[in-house]
Amino acid sequence: MSFRVLTAEFVHESNTFKKGRTEISAFAADSLDLGEAAIRRFGDVNAEIAGFLDAGQEAGWNIRHVVSAHATPGACVSRAAFDHIAGLICDAAREEVGQIDGILLGLHGAMVPDFCEDGEGELLSRLRAIVGPDLPIAVTLDLHAIATPAMIGHAQIFVSYKTYPHVDMRETGRHAGRLLDAAMRRATRPSTYRAHRPMLEEANAGRTDVSETAALYAHAKACEAQAGILAVSINASFAEADVAEAGPTVLVTHDTLVEGAAERARAIAEDIADTIWAQRDNVSNTFLTPDEAARLARDFDPTSGPLVIADYADNPGAGAYGDATALVAALIDAGATGGAFAPIIDAEAAGILHGHTVGETVTLRLGGKVDPAFGGGPLTLTGRIEHLSDGVYTGDGPILGGITHTFGPTAVFRTGGIDVLVVSQPGQMLDLQQLRAFDVEPASLKFLVLKSMQHFRAAFEPLAGKVVVCDSGALATPRAELRPYIRVRRPIWPLDRTAAEFSV
Numbered sequence: 001m002s003f004r005v006l007t008a009e010f011v012h013e014s015n016t017f018k019k020g021r022t023e024i025s026a027f028a029a030d031s032l033d034l035g036e037a038a039i040r041r042f043g044d045v046n047a048e049i050a051g052f053l054d055a056g057q058e059a060g061w062n063i064r065h066v067v068s069a070h071a072t073p074g075a076c077v078s079r080a081a082f083d084h085i086a087g088l089i090c091d092a093a094r095e096e097v098g099q100i101d102g103i104l105l106g107l108h109g110a111m112v113p114d115f116c117e118d119g120e121g122e123l124l125s126r127l128r129a130i131v132g133p134d135l136p137i138a139v140t141l142d143l144h145a146i147a148t149p150a151m152i153g154h155a156q157i158f159v160s161y162k163t164y165p166h167v168d169m170r171e172t173g174r175h176a177g178r179l180l181d182a183a184m185r186r187a188t189r190p191s192t193y194r195a196h197r198p199m200l201e202e203a204n205a206g207r208t209d210v211s212e213t214a215a216l217y218a219h220a221k222a223c224e225a226q227a228g229i230l231a232v233s234i235n236a237s238f239a240e241a242d243v244a245e246a247g248p249t250v251l252v253t254h255d256t257l258v259e260g261a262a263e264r265a266r267a268i269a270e271d272i273a274d275t276i277w278a279q280r281d282n283v284s285n286t287f288l289t290p291d292e293a294a295r296l297a298r299d300f301d302p303t304s305g306p307l308v309i310a311d312y313a314d315n316p317g318a319g320a321y322g323d324a325t326a327l328v329a330a331l332i333d334a335g336a337t338g339g340a341f342a343p344i345i346d347a348e349a350a351g352i353l354h355g356h357t358v359g360e361t362v363t364l365r366l367g368g369k370v371d372p373a374f375g376g377g378p379l380t381l382t383g384r385i386e387h388l389s390d391g392v393y394t395g396d397g398p399i400l401g402g403i404t405h406t407f408g409p410t411a412v413f414r415t416g417g418i419d420v421l422v423v424s425q426p427g428q429m430l431d432l433q434q435l436r437a438f439d440v441e442p443a444s445l446k447f448l449v450l451k452s453m454q455h456f457r458a459a460f461e462p463l464a465g466k467v468v469v470c471d472s473g474a475l476a477t478p479r480a481e482l483r484p485y486i487r488v489r490r491p492i493w494p495l496d497r498t499a500a501e502f503s504v
Helices: 024-030 035-042 048-059 079-096 119-131 149-154 169-184 211-223 261-278 290-299 326-334 347-354 457-463
Strands: 004-011 031-034 062-070 102-107 137-141 157-160 190-196 229-235 249-255 307-311 339-345 361-366 379-389 392-394 404-406 410-415 418-423 447-450 466-470
Touching: 004 048, 004 079, 024 031, 024 062, 024 079, 031 035, 035 048, 035 062, 048 062, 048 102, 048 169, 062 079, 079 119, 102 119, 102 169, 119 137, 119 149, 137 169, 149 190, 157 169, 157 190, 157 229, 157 249, 169 190, 169 229, 190 261, 211 229, 211 261, 229 261, 249 261, 290 307, 290 326, 290 466, 326 339, 326 379, 326 418, 326 447, 347 361, 347 379, 347 410, 347 418, 457 466
Parallel strands: 004 062, 004 102, 102 137, 137 157, 307 447, 307 466, 339 418, 339 447
Antiparallel strands: 031 062, 190 249, 229 249, 361 379, 379 410, 392 404, 410 418
16 A cells, blocks of 8 residues: 655744744745755755655655755744745645645754744644544654654654764654654554653753763664664753743653553653753863963964864854854954854845955954844954855765755955855854855864854864864853743753752
8 A cells, every 4th residue: 555645844943032033035045945846955865855755765655745944043933934834734734634644744843933932833733633633643853852742742753863963864754754654554553752851951962972962862772672662862952942841852752552662661761861860960062262262273283184163152053143253353363363264144244245356355344243242243354355156055064965055145254364254144064065165175274163063073073183162152152041031941950050949
């Protein structure tokens, strides 16, 4: 029997502290690809849809792919954008009622629309109202999901990434697809148990290159070999989302047809969640100040490769503005030269630079224009234009290999002996082609600043002589107390370190 399966991707990680709204234009700038266009773009790369297609081909499904919608992490998703994309998926479900055997969705798990706190729960609720209570629905989640009771209540199957940097997105999609196939064949009757702990996020935000955190994911994978245990997902949470259900979760999808599976699922989930709680103080990163990072860059010997500095707090991949200037100012003040800084997201400055030609010397105000309170205000700098581009690049690394994106109008602006990548559209640093496409060779630099928390490591760590992380005080600062939380349930770690009693 050939099953008919409805598939879609709707992915956004929402930083509720960021000004503005994520509109439909932000999805269009990243990806808002319908049907076959989405399959052509993402069908054979590191993406959930590729894994869905793998599973479907193995099982002989008839797939209708609705949309692949992704936007760079940012402010809350506007109602108009949410309703448009959710509407595409729900309209397709209405058209297919009585014909589809299952639904397979690639979601993030930390989408916050401007009218509710749980975008994924809202979408799943709308779909469940259309297709009824029994149709199998499988969902993939980002490792940084905030998995809510509403989400668990409206879908039976959940599979999250087990790597950070995320190099297993296709594998995750394939896993979820195979579980959906078994459910449609009635070989299993899946359900998901959720365990939650009152923390803003796991101590290392899910870093799978940290031994203690990596051990959690290895244990989760091993538990999947137990009878009736279909998927064990550890979600580190997303500290930049101020929502009531904030916090790490462990989801165990299990087969209720197997005797004892429900009890095993509960034990596995609670045990892993207890370990996350017990390790809450074991932070591996040592965060340098901008001045400390700048002095290190100035004096670094690049014989074994460049010094790579992660501008952790200004990571666009966590919804930060990507225009913080504290670190670049410190580098210039320290006299650090021979390096690059990527990127500064400043469409106004990029437009000014595009009004000139390569080789010209230009003075302009750069960065710090959105919210100078987080990471510093604009810098007036004089420099030489080294490169101008439309910003298009195609990745070739572990995360973006084969995927084409754009930074929009882009310039390389050399100031104070530093090549600054000035871009118009947001994006974190994930791939060497985000520099090489603009004639900046990472391997030849003395130092390289990347606006990213962790994903940069997949492509850049292999060529680095040393990697350090910097807290520039921008919107994604690890100092959570600097953000004005009002919706998270209290007490919550680490905002309430001295609270007498936690609900654990």
